[in-house]
Amino acid sequence: MKDIVFDLINEEKARQTDGLELIPSENYVSKDVLEAMGSVLTNKYSEGYPNFEGLTSWSEAKIAKEILPNYRYYGGQPNVDRIERLAIARACKLFNADHANVQPHSGANANEAVYFAWCEPGDNILAMNLGHGGHLTHGSPVTRSAKIYNFIPYGTTKEGDLDYDEIEKLALENDVKLILIGYSAFMKIPDFERVVKIREKAEKKWKHEILLMADMAHVAGLIAAKVHPNPLDYGFNVMTTTTHKTLRGPRGGLILTKGTVGSPLKKVKEKTLENIPTLVDKAVFPGTQGGPLEHIIAAKAVSFGEALKPAFKTYAKQIVTNAKALASRLIENGFLLQGGGTDNHLILINVKTSYNITGKFYEKALDLVGLTLNANALPGDTGGAFNPNGVRLGTPAITTRGMKKPEMGKIADWMKQVALLCQKAETIEVLEKDYSEELAVIRDEVKNLSHDFPVPSI
Numbered sequence: 189m190k191d192i193v194f195d196l197i198n199e200e201k202a203r204q205t206d207g208l209e210l211i212p213s214e215n216y217v218s219k220d221v222l223e224a225m226g227s228v229l230t231n232k233y234s235e236g237y238p239n240f241e242g243l244t245s246w247s248e249a250k251i252a253k254e255i256l257p258n259y260r261y262y263g264g265q266p267n268v269d270r271i272e273r274l275a276i277a278r279a280c281k282l283f284n285a286d287h288a289n290v291q292p293h294s295g296a297n298a299n300e301a302v303y304f305a306w307c308e309p310g311d312n313i314l315a316m317n318l319g320h321g322g323h324l325t326h327g328s329p330v331t332r333s334a335k336i337y338n339f340i341p342y343g344t345t346k347e348g349d350l351d352y353d354e355i356e357k358l359a360l361e362n363d364v365k366l367i368l369i370g371y372s373a374f375m376k377i378p379d380f381e382r383v384v385k386i387r388e389k390a391e392k393k394w395k396h397e398i399l400l401m402a403d404m405a406h407v408a409g410l411i412a413a414k415v416h417p418n419p420l421d422y423g424f425n426v427m428t429t430t431t432h433k434t435l436r437g438p439r440g441g442l443i444l445t446k447g448t449v450g451s452p453l454k455k456v457k458e459k460t461l462e463n464i465p466t467l468v469d470k471a472v473f474p475g476t477q478g479g480p481l482e483h484i485i486a487a488k489a490v491s492f493g494e495a496l497k498p499a500f501k502t503y504a505k506q507i508v509t510n511a512k513a514l515a516s517r518l519i520e521n522g523f524l525l526q527g528g529g530t531d532n533h534l535i536l537i538n539v540k541t542s543y544n545i546t547g548k549f550y551e552k553a554l555d556l557v558g559l560t561l562n563a564n565a566l567p568g569d570t571g572g573a574f575n576p577n578g579v580r581l582g583t584p585a586i587t588t589r590g591m592k593k594p595e596m597g598k599i600a601d602w603m604k605q606v607a608l609l610c611q612k613a614e615t616i617e618v619l620e621k622d623y624s625e626e627l628a629v630i631r632d633e634v635k636n637l638s639h640d641f642p643v644p645s646i
């Protein structure tokens with residue numbers, strides 16, 4: 189008999205089939221990505237790295253054939269080496285990078301490795317305020333990094349843009365080692381050029397190099413498809429990302445670097461920005477991780493291959509078109525959107541001001557009809573992280589299912605109907621008890637639409 193775990197996996201398949209995923213950090217991978225993840229590569233230990241030669245002047249056929257001396261600690265690596273080389277070569281091509289480390293187990297690991305590669309304990313790091321849309325790994329006091337480095341937060345303006353004047357002021361007041369642009373809830377396009385200019389001024393003042401890092405976990409797929417600017421094209425030294433959001437790969441992290449690629453086995457002569465590719469490699473392994481997950485790296489390689497195809501550009505464009513359509517219908521339906529709308533795939537709604545309900549209540553209510561999103565703090569939220577007044581949603585997953593403008597309208601209309609029910613019910617218990625019939629009608633409509641747009645790999 190099969191393990192009971194497989195029954196639960198089947199239940200999760202049904203949940204994904206019957207409902208709509210609106211969490212902006214989630215997506216549905218292809219069958220090929222899923223197949224690579226579930227492959228025999230999970231049986232292999234491969235601490236270290238493959239050979240890095242010829243990866244940016246790449247030819248896929250050559251890489252797939254060539255077996256070169258590697259930087260690994262165990263034998264038996266000919267296949268793993270070629271797969272990891274393909275992943276690196278494709279990542280570099282997608283993001284115009286000189287080098288890529290495809291081994292981080294997650295986005296959090298990728299960020300930690302970069303801090304570890306460049307900073308010393310106590311160094312100042314400028315990063316976005318978590319309450320304004322930054323990520324936990326950008327200096328939340330509960331993280332290990334925040335105990336090692338001194339994170340100085342910058343915020344957003346009233347209009348919802350990054351407060352570049354504040355970034356400049358802080359960079360000139362504090363001896364910063366690293367400036368990080370990155371976020372989990374920010375709807376505009378960053379002005380990377382302005383940040384590069386701020387770095388120049390700060391470097392003159394502090395008389396040392398300052399690393400520019402972009403954590404583009406959310407918009408990496410848009411960058412890969414060239415529907416969003418690439419920070420590496422503007423002079424940023426490092427870009428980190430997760431591989432599972434808009435990029436539509438397996439759950440994992442990726443670090444892209446500009447600079448000279450060296451041997452990860454040798455000591456790095458100088459801690460300079462030019463040497464950042466090797467500093468990062470050493471910081472990932474052996475600095476912060478052990479053996480790489482080669483089955484995940486293979487799945488990353490497959491997803492990067494998919495992202496290099498013209499169809500991915502069409503997909504990424506549609507993500508943004510859908511987000512804009514969804515945002516404008518939500519506004520018509522009485523929702524107040526942070527920043528007045530979106531320029532990427534992310535939407536942040538102030539549900540307290542819009543419908544006088546809390547984010548958590550609304551999240552739970554939408555779950556009952558098969559619409560999944562997450563409660564999220566708004567800038568300066570009085571409810572804090574545990575009882576925020578906002579919800580965050582996005583379009584990468586529903587766009588993968590093939591949805592377009594008409595479906596965005598339907599989703600925004602269901603969201604209004606549920607918000608009105610929440611308003612009347614006031615608590616989730618009353619909502620479930622007294623409004624079950626109304627909820628069931630919406631639940632059926634959501635299910636029917638979901639079945640019209642199947643999940644690709646199910």
Ligand SMILES: Cc1ncc(COP(=O)(O)O)c(C=O)c1O
Pocket residue numbers: 213293294295296297299323325370371372403404405406430440441
């Ligand atoms: C901007 C940003 N960085 C890093 C991460 C962390 O990624 P992971 O959950 O893979 O550790 C996230 C995840 O949501 C994120 O949004």
